Amino acid sequence: MRLIQNMCTIAEYPAPGSAAAAAAECCLGAAGRRLVKIAVVGASGVGKTALVVRFLTKRFIGDYERNAGNLYTRQVQIEGETLAIQVQDTPGIQVHENGLSCSEQLNRCIRWADAVVIVFSITDHKSYELIGQLHQHVQQLHPGTRLPVVVVANKADLLHIKQVDPQLGLQLAGMLGCLFYEVSVSENYNDVYNAFHVLCKEVSHKHQPSSTPEKRRSSLIPRPKSPNMQDLKRRFKQALSAKVRTVTSV
Ligand SMILES: Nc1nc2c(ncn2[C@@H]2O[C@H](COP(=O)(O)OP(=O)(O)OP(=O)(O)O)[C@@H](O)[C@H]2O)c(=O)[nH]1
Numbered sequence: 001m002r003l004i005q006n007m008c009t010i011a012e013y014p015a016p017g018s019a020a021a022a023a024a025e026c027c028l029g030a031a032g033r034r035l036v037k038i039a040v041v042g043a044s045g046v047g048k049t050a051l052v053v054r055f056l057t058k059r060f061i062g063d064y065e066r067n068a069g070n071l072y073t074r075q076v077q078i079e080g081e082t083l084a085i086q087v088q089d090t091p092g093i094q095v096h097e098n099g100l101s102c103s104e105q106l107n108r109c110i111r112w113a114d115a116v117v118i119v120f121s122i123t124d125h126k127s128y129e130l131i132g133q134l135h136q137h138v139q140q141l142h143p144g145t146r147l148p149v150v151v152v153a154n155k156a157d158l159l160h161i162k163q164v165d166p167q168l169g170l171q172l173a174g175m176l177g178c179l180f181y182e183v184s185v186s187e188n189y190n191d192v193y194n195a196f197h198v199l200c201k202e203v204s205h206k207h208q209p210s211s212t213p214e215k216r217r218s219s220l221i222p223r224p225k226s227p228n229m230q231d232l233k234r235r236f237k238q239a240l241s242a243k244v245r246t247v248t249s250v
Helices: 018-028 048-057 104-112 124-139 166-176 189-207 213-220 228-247
Strands: 009-013 034-042 071-078 081-087 095-096 099-101 115-121 151-153 178-181
Touching: 034 048, 034 104, 034 124, 034 189, 048 071, 048 081, 048 115, 048 151, 048 189, 071 189, 081 189, 095 124, 099 124, 104 124, 115 124, 124 151, 124 166, 151 166, 151 189, 166 178, 178 189
Parallel strands: 034 081, 034 115, 115 151, 151 178
Antiparallel strands: 009 071, 071 081, 095 099
């Protein structure tokens, strides 16, 4: 859903891929911040907008209108480094008899992302059933790489009307190789923050070069041989040639 209330703390960005979004990325680049792009996906009504807004503003505002797909930005500190995060809220996914129905807009958002949050609601079994297919779809749109994904089970405060045991979400996430968070966007900010934070950390580590050019260069410089080894080799050769000489002289 789209946020109705005026949120001055959130910088709202146009859709990914547009000229304005590219300009926004350039600005962030110029500020020298590494950029982490996260898409939030899931069935309709599971609380995607509420989750994004909670993460960005710490507030839960229960009143939203249908989501047109907004892009927001904020900065976070990950292991002493300030990263710029762009979070793309997406329209709810529809399910048809023959599987998922993902619009081209949604596919563009997923391709654009460095990481994905897949949300379901514990009060909606159908939203849980989507997770597997959605995860597969995300990975198909990123061939040749394993995109970091976190599965979020939302509305943990509504236990009296739950249709899915959060434990099932944990098991499924484990099978898919994803991180898992059970949250109540309405009641708990910390869990929401942790879900995004851990994802940013994973992306940040993934993008970190395994070794710096300086390290690589130094590993190419041959190490000086141990004088003892050289000495040993010389003595071994001498002994060998002496033996050869004795053999040929016989
Ligand atoms: N009780 C409770 N309600 C929640 C929670 N999170 C979201 N909601 C409510 O669930 C409804 C749907 O939330 P949205 O954030 O609009 O859901 P969405 O996934 O963005 O929906 P679409 O835009 O249709 O895809 C709203 O009325 C929210 O107030 C939660 O943790 N607990």
